[in-house]
Amino acid sequence: MSVFLRGRIADFLIFVVLFVSTWLATRLARMGKGREIRPIPALDAIYEGIGRAAEMGRPAFMTPGAGDVGRAPVVAGLAILDVMATQCAKLDVPLLTVFGQGALGAAEMIVAEAYRREGKPELYSPGKQVLFFSGDQYARTAGEAGLFQREKPALNVFVGDFYSEMLYIGEAGARVGAMQIGGTIQQLGIPLMAITMDYLMIGEEMFAVAASITRDPVQTGSIMAQDVGKMILLSISIIGVIAMLLGSKIMIDLLST
Amino acid sequence: MKKEEGASVTIWSKALSVRPEWFWLIALILIIVPMAVPPRVPFKVNDSTLRIYEYVKKIPDGSVIVSGGLGQWAFIYETSAAFMAFLTQIKNKNVKLIIFPLSTDSLMFEPWAVSVTGFDKVKEYGKDWVVLNYVPGGADIILPAFMTNIKGLCRTDLYGTPLEQIPIFKNVNSYKDITLWVDCGANSIPSLARYVAPYKVPIIGFVHSAYYGMFQPYIAAGQVYEMTNGIRGGGEYEKLVGYTSWNLGTITMDSYQLYSIYILALVIIANVGTQMLKREEKT
Amino acid sequence: MSKVLYSVILPYAVFIVCFVPILSNYYFDVPMLRSIDAELRNWSTLIGLTAMFLGLANITIYYYRETKRRKHMEWQFGVYSIILTYAWIIYGLSQGGLTSSAYNQIYVFVKGHSEAAQIGLLTFFFVTAAFRTFRAKNIQALVLLTFAFITFIGVAPWGEQVWSGWPAFSEWILVGITMAGSRAILIAASVGLVAMVVRIVLRYEKGGLIRG
Numbered sequence: 177m178s179v180f181l182r183g184r185i186a187d188f189l190i191f192v193v194l195f196v197s198t199w200l201a202t203r204l205a206r207m208g209k210g211r212e213i214r215p216i217p218a219l220d221a222i223y224e225g226i227g228r229a230a231e232m233g234r235p236a237f238m239t240p241g242a243g244d245v246g247r248a249p250v251v252a253g254l255a256i257l258d259v260m261a262t263q264c265a266k267l268d269v270p271l272l273t274v275f276g277q278g279a280l281g282a283a284e285m286i287v288a289e290a291y292r293r294e295g296k297p298e299l300y301s302p303g304k305q306v307l308f309f310s311g312d313q314y315a316r317t318a319g320e321a322g323l324f325q326r327e328k329p330a331l332n333v334f335v336g337d338f339y340s341e342m343l344y345i346g347e348a349g350a351r352v353g354a355m356q357i358g359g360t361i362q363q364l365g366i367p368l369m370a371i372t373m374d375y376l377m378i379g380e381e382m383f384a385v386a387a388s389i390t391r392d393p394v395q396t397g398s399i400m401a402q403d404v405g406k407m408i409l410l411s412i413s414i415i416g417v418i419a420m421l422l423g424s425k426i427m428i429d430l431l432s433t
Numbered sequence: 434m435k436k437e438e439g440a441s442v443t444i445w446s447k448a449l450s451v452r453p454e455w456f457w458l459i460a461l462i463l464i465i466v467p468m469a470v471p472p473r474v475p476f477k478v479n480d481s482t483l484r485i486y487e488y489v490k491k492i493p494d495g496s497v498i499v500s501g502g503l504g505q506w507a508f509i510y511e512t513s514a515a516f517m518a519f520l521t522q523i524k525n526k527n528v529k530l531i532i533f534p535l536s537t538d539s540l541m542f543e544p545w546a547v548s549v550t551g552f553d554k555v556k557e558y559g560k561d562w563v564v565l566n567y568v569p570g571g572a573d574i575i576l577p578a579f580m581t582n583i584k585g586l587c588r589t590d591l592y593g594t595p596l597e598q599i600p601i602f603k604n605v606n607s608y609k610d611i612t613l614w615v616d617c618g619a620n621s622i623p624s625l626a627r628y629v630a631p632y633k634v635p636i637i638g639f640v641h642s643a644y645y646g647m648f649q650p651y652i653a654a655g656q657v658y659e660m661t662n663g664i665r666g667g668g669e670y671e672k673l674v675g676y677t678s679w680n681l682g683t684i685t686m687d688s689y690q691l692y693s694i695y696i697l698a699l700v701i702i703a704n705v706g707t708q709m710l711k712r713e714e715k716t
Numbered sequence: 717m718s719k720v721l722y723s724v725i726l727p728y729a730v731f732i733v734c735f736v737p738i739l740s741n742y743y744f745d746v747p748m749l750r751s752i753d754a755e756l757r758n759w760s761t762l763i764g765l766t767a768m769f770l771g772l773a774n775i776t777i778y779y780y781r782e783t784k785r786r787k788h789m790e791w792q793f794g795v796y797s798i799i800l801t802y803a804w805i806i807y808g809l810s811q812g813g814l815t816s817s818a819y820n821q822i823y824v825f826v827k828g829h830s831e832a833a834q835i836g837l838l839t840f841f842f843v844t845a846a847f848r849t850f851r852a853k854n855i856q857a858l859v860l861l862t863f864a865f866i867t868f869i870g871v872a873p874w875g876e877q878v879w880s881g882w883p884a885f886s887e888w889i890l891v892g893i894t895m896a897g898s899r900a901i902l903i904a905a906s907v908g909l910v911a912m913v914v915r916i917v918l919r920y921e922k923g924g925l926i927r928g
Binding site for chain 2: 753754757758760761763764765768814815820823824827828831832834835839840842843844846847848850851852853861865867868869871872873874875876883887889890891894895898899902
């Protein structure tokens, strides 16, 4: 009698393989044998956008949506916030961010630390750079749209969890002439970002940007491991398709064990 | 498009710099007029909606249907058309409906939908339908518990009556007693596919158009039986059941007819205008 | 030592004690794991309830702080929000909550409809987005424009009047091509999630209660 639940053996094996490959890749990255992450245009665009904001004398804006600090896209957003806060402190560009209640504390810490590192702690004030409007998706969106109308930011960065509200704030940002950079893994948000953003990071490009910013071996190793995982699953898919075309259901049977 | 100083203002440059508020006003008129004077535009019923209608038609007497979805109220408006058509279809069938809300807004919405369709007028509460209490914790926590032990998870219904005293629950306690699960929420299909589908309970989803393409893998994998395609699917379902007291799908199709032509016209103007302006700049 | 115990060791121990049985129960058919999993899920429900009260305390403290400082440009709305929050809670509890039709009516007509109005704005924003963005500036934009319009017209009633096969063609794009893309994104997101789980289990990821 099998100790496994029916249909879960293949699941378990794939999970173990992914687990081990992530661990190995992170170890390799920590030993300095990590792979280089290819340049991502959106990251250069962030620096360009902050420079643009400095020239125009307008603020830069960033938000990760409403997610909690435990969500991977929000963690990627916080890495980008660190970069933006550092650059804004360096170039004296006012920074405005909107966070949900889950990540508010982490955001305040990151921004305060960035200003302190640049030797301008007096420019940071709680409630000035990091704003909270509401936990509700559309209430927050309405607040952000109003903020764009009043403050007219030169750069808007949206990296995190975004859904249908992306069209609303994307258009509101476009109306004030902001350069817009977006990234999300949510399938509902990606097409809306594609039509409203100037630069787009789809899915894991966000995590790759966060990894290339922080140069953290854990994050780099994670990206490597994810590539390995995707290769494995892609190979299974291709073998399965070929097998089905040849009239064999072997892959389906194997994956259903 | 930026105009250089001294450049002549052509009809195309004017067209491309019209204030958005004028576009919005035209859109508003095109949406409202068909609501006031409904033309009842004809449209075909898609295979997916037809499959759902036929499946529900063939549900045996005495079946237990669970309606459980999560989502914000405003998003539920799009799926409400199909959900209300579904309630209208089962209104005259000998089936039992258990409303198990997965979010606070679903808890408000589903009983309201029941009253709008008149379901509660022909069915007896407690015997033919019941609304369970909302249990916080998220779909990931409460769905596995619900599937294995309904009375263990929900002690009472929404009005505080213990489930042991409610006639429906005399013979209903787990997934074995559920014939069909319908989802009228905004984004519940992934959770249902994960926690309800393994128990081989068929799932029918009334989903947004935006999610219709996205959730197709679940149908291909056999985890979800079928889904309606947003408001159009709602309109199709309303047509199949002979229209409902809500009729949102049918009304929207009338407005969408003009709105879609308007969008197409705008895109054509924008593209032609861009090309014409490029030519003018070259010359 | 006690700081390390409370901020590092204890939270991690709680995490492992909860994580291992729940994950194992998904794969293995062991009755003891099933009962541990059920018990932990019951505790999760209680934690969810507690989190609601914590959230309420959190926003009360936040709005109190902002009102006291009055530096936020819209601190008055904070006062309004907090008064409304507590008024709604008190009213709901005094009326018997969801069993009160007055309570339900106010909820539907205020919250429900104002939310619907906001989402309705997307209809108008889509008009300007279509005019501004759907321009064939390059190949990618042309492909986006083409597929967007095939599916857009496929849903419209007049689409099938122009060509009777249009709805089926649009459906094929949604069910065939879009599904392939959705699957790819789902697979990538799942793999990313496993990577994040590994990072948390092996204590590479630091966040929340787990520090150091």
